[in-house]
Amino acid sequence: MLTAPKIPSMPFDPDQALRLAQETIDIEAAAVLGLKKRIGPAFARAVDTILAVRGRVVVMGIGKSGHIARKTAATLASTGTPAMFVHPAEASHGDLGMIKPVDLVLAISNSGEVDEVTSLLPVIKRLGAPLIAMTGNPQSTLGRHADIVLDSGVDKEACPLNLAPTASTTAQLALGDALAVALLDARGFRSEDFARSHPGGSLGRKLLTHLSDVMRTGELVPRVTTTTPFMDLMREMSRTGFGAAAVVDGGDRLKGIFTDGDLRRLIERGADLRSLSAGEVMHANPLTIRDDVLAVEAAELMDQRGITRLLVVDAEGRLCGAINSNDLMRAKVI
Template identity: 55%
Template sequence: MSPPPEHRRAPPPTDAETLCRTGRKVIATEAGAVAALASRIDAGFVAACQTMLACRGRVVVTGMGKSGHIAGKIAATLASTGTPAFFVHPGEASHGDLGMITREDVVLALSHSGESVEILTILPLLKRLGVPLIAMTGQPASTLARQADAHLHTGVAEEACPLGLAPTSSTTAALAMGDALAVALLEARGFTEEDFAFSHPGGSLGRRLLVRVRDIMHTGAEIPWVPEHALVLDAVLEMTAKNLGMTAIVDAGQRVLGIFTDGDLRRLLEKAGDIHAVPVAAAMTRTCTRVTADRLAAETVRIMEGKRINALLVVDAAGRLIGALNMHDLLRAGVL
C-alpha cells in the first residue's frame, strides 16, 4: 500500500548544478582529510619506516572490507617500489593463510576502527611469532593501535559520504599514508628508475626504461648503406630496398661519412632535376645524428624529436656503421 501523499519523500534533485556541487564537496572533504595527515608524519611514521627497512622477510599487509582493498593496493605499491610485500586476508589467515607469515616478516594491519575482529583474532599468534606489527587506524586508543609496535594515525574529521557511513575520506587517507610509506622507503633504499622498470617489464614504463637501441635497431643486410663513391641514384635504390627513408654513406672501413634521406632527395630534385650523374657525397648530410647501441630507446626518441628527424644511424665507438632505426621501429617497440 502506497504512503499517503503528505508522507511521500520528494525525489532528490538530479540537476547538473546539484550533482557538480556534491562532487566538489566530496573532493574538498577528502582533500582536507589528506592534508591533515601531514602533521601525523611523526615518530610513529619513522618507527614504521625503520621497522620495514630492517625487515629481512616481506611486509605482510592485511585489512578487512574497504580497508582490505586499500591494504591490497598498498602491498602492490610497496612491492613495485623496492619493498617486498603481499596481501593476506585476515579472515583467511585464521583458516590456514597465517602460515604464509614467517618470523622474518613485518605485518602492516589496516583497520579504521582498530577493532576489526578478524585482525584482533590473529594478534596473539603474531605476538607469539615475534612478528613486528605496524597498525594504521583512525583510532589511536583502539586495541589494534595499542598492541602495535608502531602506529599510523589516519583518522578523519568526517567522511565524504553525507550519511557518515560509507568509508570515503578514511580510505583515501589510508591510501595516502600508504603512499607516503612506500615513497619514503623507496628513497631510503636508493631505489632507481631502472629498479622500477625491472618490476614493470611488461608495461610501457618498463619498455621506456629498459629497451635500448640494440634491441630494436636494424642490423646486417637490413642496414641501408652505399659507398662514398656511389651516385645518388644508387642511394635512392638502396633507400627503396631497405624502406627506412634514408641510407648511410660509408668509407671502405664502414665508418659513417654522412646520411642521405628522403628530404635530401627532394631538395636535390628542386635544384638539379636530373640526378643520374650526381655523386651522393655531394648531396648527403655530413653532420648527421648518430647514436650508440647501448643508448636507451626513450632517449633516442627525445633526440629525434628535438632534431625533428625520423631516422638515424647507429655506430660503434670507432664510428663504424652497425645499425639503423626510424620512428616506426620505436613505435613498434612501445617506447613512444
C-alpha cells in the same frame, strides 16, 4: 514467491547532489590534511623498521580497509619494498603460513576491533614478526598489541549517516602512500628501478628499451661506398625503404648519408644524376647516435633536430644500425 524489498526513494534533487558532492570533497580533504599533525616519531620509526625487515611487508585488512590494504601492498611492491596482501579471514584457515618471522605485518583497521584481525594478533606475536597498526583508534585492541601505531583517525565520515567508510579510507590510502614515498626515498629508488617493476607499461618501455633492441641491423641497413654509382645508390635506398642510405668506407666507417631530401634538392638543381657517385652527393659527417643508448634518447634527438631517421654507430664509429620514427612507434617508445 519471494520478492526483493523495495528501497524507498525520493525525487532526485540535483542541487542536493551537488552540495553533497562538494561536502564530501571538503570532508575527505580535511581528513587527509588532519593526518599532517599526527605524522611524527611513530611514522619515522615505522619507516626505519620496514627498512630493516629482511622479509616482506604483509599488509592485512578486511572490508573497505581490506581494499586499501591491497592497494597499499601493491604500491609498496612497485616502489621497492617487497610486500603482499593477506586476507585476515583466509589467514585463519591456512594462509597465516605465508607469514614468516623475518616479515613485518601492517594491519589496517579503522576501529581496531575487527575480529578477523584481532584474532590473529597472538599468533603474529608468537611468530615474532613486528606489527605496525594503521588505525583510527590507537587505544583499540589492535593499537595496544602493535609495536608501532600510525593514527589514521578522522573527525567524521563523508557519509551523511556517518556510517559508510569514506573519509577514513581516504585517510588510510593517503597514509599508505606516504609510507611508500618515504620508503622509496630512503632506499634511493630511481625511475629506472620503477621501470623494472613495470616492464609492460609505457614508462618501462622508455626506460628499459635500448636502441640496439629496436634498430635495423644487417641487410636492413642501407649502405653504399663512396664510389657507388648514383643509380645503384637509388636501388639500395629503394630496397630497404628507409628513405636514406649510409655511405661508408671499406671498413664500414661512416663517411656520409644521402636522403630523399638530398635527392629532391639535386633534381631541383638540374644535376646530371647518372654521372655522379655516392661520395659526390652525400652529406658528410652526418648526425649519428651510439648503439648502447636508450631508444628514447634517439626519439628525443630526432625531435630536437627535426629529423625522422638516424644512423647508429658503435664505440669505434662503425655503422651498425639505423632507426627511424616509424621503428620507434612500432616499438611503442613514442
